[in-house]
Amino acid sequence: MSSLDPHISRQLREDLAPAVLRSVVQTFERDLGRLAQEMLAAARAGDASGYQRAAHSIAGAASAVGAVALEREARLAMDPAQPEPPHILLPRLMREAQAAIAALKQMLG
Amino acid sequence: MRARVLLVEDTPTEAEIAKAHLAAFGHECRHAATVAEALRLAAEWPCDAVLIDLQLPDGTGFELMRALRAARHAAVLIVITVNASLDTAVEAMRGGAFDFIAKPYSRARLRVTLDNALETRRLRAELEEARAQLGRGSFFGFVGASPAMRAVYRTIESVAASKASVFITGESGTGKELAADAIHRASPRARGPFVALNCAAIPKDLLESEIFGHVRGAFTGATESRAGAAKQADGGTLFLDEIGEMPMEMQVKLLRFLQLGTFTPVGGTRTERVDVRIIAATNRDIRAEVEAGRFREDLFYRLYVVPLEMPPLRERGEDALLLARHFLELFSREEGKDFRDFDEAAAAAIAADPWPGNVRQLQNVIRNVVVLHEGPLVTRAMLPARLFQPPPREAQAREAPPPAPGQVEPLAVVEKKAILAALEHTGQDVPRAAALLDVNPSTIYRKLAAWKKAG
Ligand SMILES: Nc1ncnc2c1ncn2[C@@H]1O[C@H](COP(=O)(O)OP(=O)(O)OP(=O)(O)O)[C@@H](O)[C@H]1O
Ligand SMILES: [Mg+2]
Numbered sequence: 001m002s003s004l005d006p007h008i009s010r011q012l013r014e015d016l017a018p019a020v021l022r023s024v025v026q027t028f029e030r031d032l033g034r035l036a037q038e039m040l041a042a043a044r045a046g047d048a049s050g051y052q053r054a055a056h057s058i059a060g061a062a063s064a065v066g067a068v069a070l071e072r073e074a075r076l077a078m079d080p081a082q083p084e085p086p087h088i089l090l091p092r093l094m095r096e097a098q099a100a101i102a103a104l105k106q107m108l109g
Numbered sequence: 110m111r112a113r114v115l116l117v118e119d120t121p122t123e124a125e126i127a128k129a130h131l132a133a134f135g136h137e138c139r140h141a142a143t144v145a146e147a148l149r150l151a152a153e154w155p156c157d158a159v160l161i162d163l164q165l166p167d168g169t170g171f172e173l174m175r176a177l178r179a180a181r182h183a184a185v186l187i188v189i190t191v192n193a194s195l196d197t198a199v200e201a202m203r204g205g206a207f208d209f210i211a212k213p214y215s216r217a218r219l220r221v222t223l224d225n226a227l228e229t230r231r232l233r234a235e236l237e238e239a240r241a242q243l244g245r246g247s248f249f250g251f252v253g254a255s256p257a258m259r260a261v262y263r264t265i266e267s268v269a270a271s272k273a274s275v276f277i278t279g280e281s282g283t284g285k286e287l288a289a290d291a292i293h294r295a296s297p298r299a300r301g302p303f304v305a306l307n308c309a310a311i312p313k314d315l316l317e318s319e320i321f322g323h324v325r326g327a328f329t330g331a332t333e334s335r336a337g338a339a340k341q342a343d344g345g346t347l348f349l350d351e352i353g354e355m356p357m358e359m360q361v362k363l364l365r366f367l368q369l370g371t372f373t374p375v376g377g378t379r380t381e382r383v384d385v386r387i388i389a390a391t392n393r394d395i396r397a398e399v400e401a402g403r404f405r406e407d408l409f410y411r412l413y414v415v416p417l418e419m420p421p422l423r424e425r426g427e428d429a430l431l432l433a434r435h436f437l438e439l440f441s442r443e444e445g446k447d448f449r450d451f452d453e454a455a456a457a458a459i460a461a462d463p464w465p466g467n468v469r470q471l472q473n474v475i476r477n478v479v480v481l482h483e484g485p486l487v488t489r490a491m492l493p494a495r496l497f498q499p500p501p502r503e504a505q506a507r508e509a510p511p512p513a514p515g516q517v518e519p520l521a522v523v524e525k526k527a528i529l530a531a532l533e534h535t536g537q538d539v540p541r542a543a544a545l546l547d548v549n550p551s552t553i554y555r556k557l558a559a560w561k562k563a564g
Contacts, residue, residue, distance in 0.1 A: 008213055011213075011215050011216075012126075014216075015129075015130065015215060015216035016126070016129055017129075020129045023125065024122060024126055024129070027121050027122050027125050030120040030121070031120060031121050031122045034368050043167070048462055050206060053164070053166075056164050056191075057119065057120045057164075058193060060120045060122075060164075060191055060212060061120045061121075061122035061123060063191060063212045063213045064120075064122055064123045064126055064213050065122065065126075065213075066213065
């Protein structure tokens with residue numbers, strides 16, 4: 001299963017100039033680094049709403065660049081019913097984040 | 110249209126993409142990442158639209174919208190939401206959003222939504238302006254504050270938003286075409302085309318092709334395919350003037366078009382679909398035409414959804430003077446004269462006249478005065494002595510007999526004869542005479558002035 005939605009990838013390449021797209025991917029990478037830290041910290045502190053807020057931001061950012069697999073994980077984490085505890089979900093989410101960034105960079109060529 | 114857009118978005122990735130789109134549209138953009146920052150920016154930077162992400166660090170987009178509305182902010186609000194659930198959408202609209210966009214969105218989607226919103230905002234502002242003008246006695250192109258005209262403005266305002274057909278009746282020169290134009294401009298189709306077609310001015314056998322177009326080779330002379338008025342008006346308004354003159358065969362075809370929304374160009378095989386709003390007008394007694402069997406009843410009911418009756422000028426009280434002053438100012442400016450007002454006797458004559466030719470006649474009279482005389486006051490003597498006399502209805506065109514062979518007249522004489530004949534033919538209606546001769550009305554006025562000077 002690819003980590004990017006091909007339709008959205010194509011749309012981004014059509015809509016944005018290469019330099020702009022490159023900069024968006026860098027911003028996305030920075031966002032993920034910061035937001036993943038926030039989720040981790042919130043999980044450790046038992047701060048459920050902080051955890052969900054950070055997950056929501058990741059979902060938004062991921063959706064904007066078409067990182068569908070990452071977005072799905074983030075949405076699970078946003079769910080107040082928390083079907084999976086952070087120590088199960090977070091590592092998976094991090095892996096998807098890495099995969100999304102790798103795929104985006106590959107897309108940039 | 111270059112607009113000022115305030116983007117409220119806390120996730121940098123999304124903000125960066127949105128900013129790139131807005132810059133590409135040529136809009137000026139400022140960015141806030143929190144509710145507080147957005148409110149501060151909105152207060153000091155008069156923006157046209159606010160793009161709002163719903164989840165923000167210090168509150169929700171709904172709270173921001175409430176605060177903006179409480180501050181009576183004029184910007185149009187658009188919500189950007191991840192979960193485009195119906196509930197969120199409904200709540201956003203209730204909260205005063207004009208529209209919402211689901212993430213992720215394409216540049217094209219953002220553009221359409223934003224353009225729509227900005228256009229609606231512009232229209233709303235224009236309508237408010239028009240409403241404000243009501244008190245001052247004008248509305249879109251109309252001058253007039255009489256109760257009869259206020260009722261007209263109200264009807265126009267209330268029907269503008271819908272696609273319902275409007276049927277305008279009224280004596281010649283009462284402003285039927287102006288009303289059609291106002292309805293179009295007050296409607297959401299304002300940005301679309303307004304196409305006017307005078308059914309009386311087009312030869313019978315060309316009318317179908319004028320309305321529905323034709324394909325190449327449809328008839329002799331049809332060397333190219335041509336779009337008709339219905340196609341040209343797609344997305345806008347089609348104004349069928351003098352509909353009472355439409356021949357029966359054409360009435361059938363128009364009815365079918367109104368029923369189906371589709372038509373076939375003359376000589377064509379494929380039907381075409383267009384989205385037009387129809388406005389029809391006539392100065393005939395259309396009900397009598399229906400009763401006499403000259404106008405199809407079914408077509409009449411299709412067109413006569415919203416009736417709009419333009420009152421004759423003699424029923425508009427003070428409006429005659431208001432209009433006279435308006436035209437005096439307008440034509441003085443155009444002609445470089447310095448007329449200021451009417452003297453008492455002139456004003457009294459204008460107020461008392463029944464104006465059988467209505468606003469158009471008044472317009473002609475004032476233009477005549479301005480061209481032939483000097484200001485600053487219009488006196489009774491400058492007005493036609495027999496204002497009360499209605500213009501001859503069917504003045505016979507007394508064409509000058511063709512000059513005998515060998516007997517050639519100077520051009521200036523031919524010109525004078527042609528102008529006088531056209532004036533006589535039209536009952537001294539200068540703009541119509543000008544149209545017949547294919548010249549500008551002011552050309553005729555200037556000639557008249559020159560002849561008068563020459564004695
Ligand atoms: N209330 C008004 N205020 C200002 N100008 C007006 C007003 N009513 C009409 N006019 C002007 O008078 C002229 C005649 O109006 P219009 O052509 O709309 O009349 P009409 O009813 O369509 O006449 P007809 O039946 O002869 O076609 C136009 O130049 C129009 O702009
Ligand atoms: Mg007309």
